[in-house]
Amino acid sequence: MGFGILVGLGITLFVWGVTLYLLKLALEAEKKKKFS
Amino acid sequence: MNKGQSKEAWVKRSGFIAAMLGAMLGTGNLWRFPRMAALYGGGSFLIPYIIGVLMISIPLLIAEGIIGRGSSRGTIAGFSKYGGKQNAWLGAWSMGVNWLILAYYAVILGWAFRYIVYGFQGTFSTYIPGNGEALWSSFLGNPLQLIGCLAIGWIIVTAILIKGIKKGIEKVSLLMVPLLIFLMIILAIRALTLPGALKGLEYFWLPKKEFLVKPEAWLQAFSQSLWSTGAGWGIYLTYSSYLKKDDDINLNSSITGFGDSSFALIAGLCIIPTVAALAPTLGVSATEVYQSGNTGLIFIWLTEMFSKMPASTLIGILFFLAFFIAALTSMLGIAEVVIRNFRDLFGWKRRKVVLLIAGITFLLSLPSAISVNFLNNQDWVWGLALLISALMTFRIIIKRGTPDARKDSNRGSDIQIGKWWEYLVKWVAPLSIICVLGWWFLQTCLLYPKTCWNPTEFYGVGTILLQWSILLLIIIALKGKIEKRLPIKEG
Numbered sequence: 001m002g003f004g005i006l007v008g009l010g011i012t013l014f015v016w017g018v019t020l021y022l023l024k025l026a027l028e029a030e031k032k033k034k035f036s
Numbered sequence: 037m038n039k040g041q042s043k044e045a046w047v048k049r050s051g052f053i054a055a056m057l058g059a060m061l062g063t064g065n066l067w068r069f070p071r072m073a074a075l076y077g078g079g080s081f082l083i084p085y086i087i088g089v090l091m092i093s094i095p096l097l098i099a100e101g102i103i104g105r106g107s108s109r110g111t112i113a114g115f116s117k118y119g120g121k122q123n124a125w126l127g128a129w130s131m132g133v134n135w136l137i138l139a140y141y142a143v144i145l146g147w148a149f150r151y152i153v154y155g156f157q158g159t160f161s162t163y164i165p166g167n168g169e170a171l172w173s174s175f176l177g178n179p180l181q182l183i184g185c186l187a188i189g190w191i192i193v194t195a196i197l198i199k200g201i202k203k204g205i206e207k208v209s210l211l212m213v214p215l216l217i218f219l220m221i222i223l224a225i226r227a228l229t230l231p232g233a234l235k236g237l238e239y240f241w242l243p244k245k246e247f248l249v250k251p252e253a254w255l256q257a258f259s260q261s262l263w264s265t266g267a268g269w270g271i272y273l274t275y276s277s278y279l280k281k282d283d284d285i286n287l288n289s290s291i292t293g294f295g296d297s298s299f300a301l302i303a304g305l306c307i308i309p310t311v312a313a314l315a316p317t318l319g320v321s322a323t324e325v326y327q328s329g330n331t332g333l334i335f336i337w338l339t340e341m342f343s344k345m346p347a348s349t350l351i352g353i354l355f356f357l358a359f360f361i362a363a364l365t366s367m368l369g370i371a372e373v374v375i376r377n378f379r380d381l382f383g384w385k386r387r388k389v390v391l392l393i394a395g396i397t398f399l400l401s402l403p404s405a406i407s408v409n410f411l412n413n414q415d416w417v418w419g420l421a422l423l424i425s426a427l428m429t430f431r432i433i434i435k436r437g438t439p440d441a442r443k444d445s446n447r448g449s450d451i452q453i454g455k456w457w458e459y460l461v462k463w464v465a466p467l468s469i470i471c472v473l474g475w476w477f478l479q480t481c482l483l484y485p486k487t488c489w490n491p492t493e494f495y496g497v498g499t500i501l502l503q504w505s506i507l508l509l510i511i512i513a514l515k516g517k518i519e520k521r522l523p524i525k526e527g
Contacts, residue, residue, distance in 0.1 A: 008079035008241020011086060012301045019294040023053075026287055029450045030049045 044201040044386075045278050051206035052283075053291055056275055058209040059369025060266040060296040061216060062362050063144055067330040069300040070240075070307035072260050074326045077247025078240050084254045086297065088261030092468055094293040095460040096267035096426055098453065099433040101285035102444045104276025109524060110376035111270045114277065116522045119432040124518055126428040127377070128511045130270040133421045134373040135393075136507070139400035140414040141367055142193070146185030146405065148360035150175060151335065155353035163343035165318060168336040182405045187398070193367050194394040197375065198387055201278050205368050212361045217299065219358040224306040226351065227313070236312030239322065240304050255475045258468060263419065265296045268426025268469075271369040274376045282448035290451070307338070314341040331408070334359065371397075381521050413494040417503045423473045424504075430466045438462055 046052040073081045107114035111127035119126070154160065159171065175181065196204045227233060247253040262268060272292065276285065311333075315322045318340055325337045342352045371393065378389045404411035433441050438458035446452045477497050481488040484496055491502035 002242070004079065004243055005238060005241045007243045008082055008237075011079070011082045012241070012305075015086065015294060015297050015301060019291065019298040022287060022291045022294060025450060026049060026053060026284070026291060029284065029287070033049075 045280065046206055047202050048206070049283070049288075051202075051210055052275065052279065053288060053295075054209040054213045055205050055365075055369070056272065056288065056292045057295050057299075058205075058213045058216075058365030059271045059275070060264070060292055060366070061213070061299045062264075062266075062366035063330075063359065064260075064264050065296065065300045065303045066307070066359055066362060067334045069260060069264060070304045071326045071330070071333055072256050073304050074239055074308055074311070074322065076253040076256050077244040077250070078238075079243030080245065080247035081253060081257055082241075083243070083248065084257035085261055088258040088468075089265060089293050089297050091460055092258065092465040093261050093265040093267040094289055095457055095465055096262075096429060097265065097272050097289035097292055098285055098445055098457065099429050099441070099461055100267070100270070100273035101276045101279075101289050102436075102441050103429070103432060104273035105279045105281065105283065105285060106444055108277050109380050110274050110277060111373060112377045112518060113380045113522060113524050114273055115428070115432050116519075118436045120435070121519050121522050123432060123435070124522055125511050125515050126432065127270075128514070128518060129421075129428060129507070130425040131374055131377045132507050132511065133418050133425055134270055134370050135397065136400070136414065136418045137422075138367065138370045138374065139397050140404040140411045140418075141363065141370060142189050142397065142401045143182070143186055143404045143411055145189035145193070145360065145363040145367060146182065146187075147175075147335065148356055148363050149188055150181070150185045151339070151356040152353060152360055154339075155349060155356055158349050160339055160342045160352040161348045163340060163348075165340070167343070168340035171339070172331070172335045176408055179406050183402065186401055186405045189364075189367075190394055190398050190401075192364065193371065194390060196364075196368060197371055197390045197394070200386055205372065208368070209365055212365055216358055216361040216365070217302070219354055219361075220299065220302045220306055223351070223355055223358065224302050226345070227306045227309040230309060230313040230345070232313035232316075233309035236309030236322075237305075239312055240308040251475070252479075255472050258472050259423075259476075261297075262423065262426065262469070262472075264300055265293050266369070267293070268429055269370070269422055270373045270425060270429075273429070274373045275369065277376060284449045285445045286449040286451045286453050307333070310338070310341055314344050317344055380524055381518065409494050413499060416495060417500050420473065420476055420500060421504060421507075423469050426469050427466055430461055430469075433461055 103114045103118050107117040109117065111130040112124050113127070115127035116124040154171070196208050198204065228237070266272065272289070311322050311325050315325050315337070318337070325333060328337060338355070339352065342348045342355065345351050374393050375386070375389050378384065378393065379386065404414055438461060442453060442457055480495065480497055484493070487493040488496045489498040490496060491498035493499060
């Protein structure tokens with residue numbers, strides 16, 4: 001297995017990371033709205 | 037309360053996100069994405085796929101969100117509000133396409149149900165080589181059983197839809213979507229720990245350079261990103277119509293696009309290593325398995341592969357349970373597009389509309405239940421029609437004026453979109469979709485030069501043009517009656 005595999009691994013981690021970050025933003029916004 | 041006025045709304049933002057993800061995480065993530073990624077260059081496929089999600093799907097989801105939240109209506113009244121009464125028929129096209137997709141999608145839900153039952157009966161653990169195909173053929177050859185499974189699927193879907201947005205779709209999605217993701221993670225871990233699974237990882241992640249310059253791989257990736265994220269279907273528009281006026285659009289749309297892609301990648305990590313590890317034990321190559329099509333991969337080959345695993349019964353049940361949930365929550369979204377429009381236009385109670393739509397669609401499902409060729413034909417014809425629906429959404433947003441539409445979208449949203457979104461929805465995304473559509477037609481004509489224009493052939497341009505024309509004629513015939521009911525006044 002060469003370094004080329006890092007391309008797919010990188011894309012996968014990028015997509016998962018962005019999804020989790022966006023979900024975190026949404027949950028924080030939901031909490032703020034509830035308490036404002 | 038005025039005609040069509042609806043009190044329904046999402047209780048929680050997490051409920052809306054779960055419902056959206058539920059609608060988008062469908063069977064395409066499980067049976068099409070891994071096949072396409074494996075056949076079109078692995079890592080090389082992922083690059084155009086992500087570009088498609090970023091440049092076409094998410095901007096399109098935002099456009100749908102603007103129309104849905106702004107109008108608090110379905111596709112017909114929503115398009116009419118933003119594009120004028122004369123464009124209401126475009127929304128009717130979108131509804132019609134979803135209705136016809138619903139008809140064959142219900143059959144797939146029935147298949148998933150039957151295969152869960154096969155799992156409980158221990159069928160997969162007693163397999164001998166060749167049983168996968170034999171079981172699938174005998175199942176397809178039993179119309180009574182197929183219609184029975186279809187009916188069970190419809191009963192479950194109807195029961196949820198009758199409960200409405202809050203107690204039905206939102207509640208079910210909040211329960212089912214996390215369960216679906218959990219099941220797929222478990223199955224991916226199982227797949228990755230099989231001996232020989234690393235070969236699958238290489239197959240999935242390693243870019244094959246030749247595919248990066250292959251137009252077919254790019255067009256397949258763009259098509260997959262549109263079908264998978266549900267952009268342009270009208271589902272996001274419909275679900276957004278139950279949002280409040282200051283609820284977010286931009287962040288929710290991005291979560292939907294990225295969330296769907298995340299799930300597709302988990303599905304890839306579940307299916308591709310399993311095929312790489314176990315296809316050789318069945319005497320077939322991985323490519324042959326992927327080339328056997330969506331149903332061939334899931335219902336024939338994967339079941340054979342489960343039989344080779346320890347705890348095959350449990351693995352089979354968990355996989356088909358995940359497949360069933362994916363199909364079920366997607367069906368709720370597709371059905372809601374039709375239900376919302378009917379409620380808008382006629383002002384009927386939800387229960388009446390749901391029962392009417394379920395009854396009619398059950399009858400429309402029967403030809404697909406009895407003939408898998410007919411089902412594949414419908415998937416081909418109406419899958420491509422969704423690309424037209426996407427173009428119609430762009431037309432409405434351009435008619436609204438993209439600067440104003442962007443202001444609408446940024447109002448109440450947790451992240452702001454810049455002027456780049458206007459270029460994407462005006463030029464990049466519509467032109468990309470036109471290229472994809474033109475390529476599908478061209479490729480079909482090149483593959484089937486003699487039969488391509490014959491409308492009685494299951495795969496061709498002729499069957500598409502015939503069926504699209506029939507839908508269009510029905511819409512034209514009803515255009516005047518629809519326009520008479522518009523605009524629907526706010527209460």
